[in-house]
Amino acid sequence: MGIFCGLTAGAWLGAAEAPTKLVTLGLSPVVVSLAMVVGVFLARWSLPALIHGTSYIRADLRQAPHLIVWAVLAGCLWAVANTLTIFAIRDVGLSIAFPLWNSNSLLGILWGIVLFNELRGADWRRWFGVLGGALLMFAGATALALAASAQAPARDVLKGVIAALSAGVLWGTMYIPYRKAYLTGMSPLSFITFFTVAELGMMTALAVGFSGGVTPLWRELIGAREVLFWLLLGGFVWVVGDLFQQYAVKYGGITRGIPLSNTNQLWGLLWGILVFGELRGATHGLFAQVIGGSLVMALGAGVIALSSVTRSEHLRWQETASAEGERYGVDPAYTRARIAGREVSATKNGRTWVDWLLVSGATATLMGFAAMAQTPQISVRWGWVAGLALLMLGALAGCGVALWRTTRFA
């Protein structure tokens, strides 16, 4: 289940970055990031309300309130990383930046092993599979970084590469709060609610700071109002992918879940080349380097996917989870049940008027921006957009049904 979620996450996370190409129109990167985060915020409250209801989230948070600290930390890390990626896309392009920040999976694997006892109890084949796959992904990312230095025109290759790699470090470290929360048993739907409050808060602070104040920021937002809908939509798409990534980490661990969701870079490559015509006019050698580098990364992800989690690894996870629960006074029955994808009690938390208000509010906000939206003045091949969207929807339906049947989204 974790592996299936990771692959589905890749398709949606890859598509979510597409609207950020609007930065090439001259929009401020922080405005692009802020608009996307607003879309993320709307989705991260409305989707959980729709799926489980906010009463479920309240009950979940009462079991482990200390995890709010880590949800806030994760939100801040995400906001800073996302802003860095906008600079990276502006300076080196989507098809190059994507694989560079996907090095986050390497760091995620390291944290999983060092801090959460992942891969402990695994046989040598699984160690080889995970570490070998990670090294393949690093090799692919290196090939892409070299391609970035040869690509023209680029605004500032060095800054673009550093921005992308730094985003990778931030996102790789963001998995620490994820893993901590899910080992304790918290539902991803609950975790992301506080996560997104911190995201929006940090992103707003960054936007105000970098824009030179509230008034200049407001003027920039008004000036960009015709394209804000696309960025909000990108945020919504991101949340769908992120939810599957959260479930991938919960049921597959960081060492499997994150590399697999980092197949988003292949989707990013498809969006960049097929939809936006990136690398048009590039030499055959450069094409070969970009595609070859991405395929090597995908191969690495495939090797990791084949290294399934063993029973002895699961036992280690349970020990780590018990230690976490004991440290913070969490009910062990809650932790044990949730790790297995079950609920502690049969009590169902229904949806209330608050949930329907959240869903209607989010829908109305999106529709309001949609009414103002205009087609962006960048080269877009809409046929390819439709084709890729169909593939994404197929993955959503398949994985969503499987996840519901197996875990009821616990």
Added chain:
Amino acid sequence: MNDDRPEQHSRNWLSLVLHDVHFWVPVVVLVGGLLVLRWIH
């Protein structure tokens, strides 16, 4: 003594968080990220 308990629980909780390496690693990385962002911008 009973009145001190909730306060003591809060202090213990805070102390647990501040002594948790899972807290400090993300904090240090976050600060580093903000510095990089400032440099790039």
